[in-house]
């Protein structure tokens with residue numbers, strides 16, 4: 001293999017390039033990115049950047065010198081427009097790039113609201129530019145309406161409250177984060193918002209957005225804000241793969257080895273839908289740690305001799321900071337039972353476990369960072385429910 005092209009200059013793309021070099025790949029490497037700037041860290045965008053505690057410029061992951069050391073050709077502001085697997089070329093508006101090996105790391109883009117049309121200005125948050133615009137808008141607003149109480153919408157609500165704004169948070173489901181943490185824990189997340197002065201309205205369907213801040217719900221209620229932000233999830237960036245022959249179904253479909261179904265093509269990060277052997281389910285995640293770990297695995301499998309690759313069986317892991325509380329979640333929430341095993345939900349300081357059959361499959365914590373990380377290891381080790389509970393009782397997870 002002489003030339004590897006990595007498409008997507010985000011976290012997964014960067015970490016793939018670094019892994020390729022660490023693994024000894026000495027050929028040519030190109031990192032192709034749609035944005036004009038090099039890879040940067042997205043988690044601070046909804047936290048420190050919005051509250052003004054973090055400088056947007058400090059989100060850049062690496063220096064120019066680092067890219068020179070890596071001997072990577074960085075092509076920025078050049079989105080891939082198509083992939084031709086017969087000729088092994090990636091097309092851009094500026095020409096074609098040929099490859100022997102390809103890693104797809106194009107991530108995801110913020111979803112648009114179905115009602116989005118006309119002159120209303122609805123902010124969203126995925127890129128550094130989005131964050132700068134939203135930060136500036138928050139500074140001259142009094143009442144922000146956030147549509148969507150997923151992790152990013154919840155963090156925007158929290159940051160806006162920290163800035164002293166009135167916040168209305170609209171969620172279509174009965175509780176925030178229902179899909180990711182389940183209804184029981186979602187109730188506690190709802191309480192955290194309310195306790196901190198956010199007006200949370202669940203079961204809210206947005207009918208239209210008028211002007212720059214008025215939201216009309218389908219049941220006729222009107223929320224009079226002066227700024228609207230939609231945090232309704234992200235869609236995988238797979239448009240450029242449409243004619244490639246690769247399978248796309250809410251993500252680029254990969255096998256457990258992160259192979260996209262062609263021997264020269266692997267993928268990593270938010271764009272990937274893969275069958276996770278740890279849980280036996282097909283999943284796509286939007287999580288920082290997953291992007292890092294998949295990048296390493298995809299790079300190693302691309303370079304491995306045929307049949308020598310390893311599957312990727314990572315535990316989903318996500319952290320979030322809301323109202324000064326560190327929230328962490330690991331594993332899956334489709335469970336037969338959810339149990340608070342330590343601490344107090346009323347104080348927003350607790351650890352909860354998810355059971356499926358006789359196995360521990362998930363954990364959720366508020367302000368319990370060490371126990372959560374230890375629990376993640378238990379999930380990874382496929383620990384039984386009873387054993388996990390007895391380890392908690394013995395204090396081995398908590399201290």
Ligand code: FAD
Pocket residue numbers: 007008009010011012013032033034035041042043044045046078079080081105106107108125126127152237240268269270271285286287288289291317318319320321
């Ligand atoms: P991305 O970071 O999206 O990078 C993909 C890159 O590919 C982008 O730069 C994009 O422009 C580029 N691209 C897209 N299409 C093309 C194309 N056709 N050609 C070339 N390039 C292309 N995770 C956590 O675990 N904890 C958090 O607290 C947390 N906070 C977050 C806060 C925000 C505001 C956001 C947006 C995300 C947050 N995440 C968090 C998620 C985490 O940042 C992502 O999981 C991670 O960035 C995924 O990395 P990626 O490289 O797969 O995708």
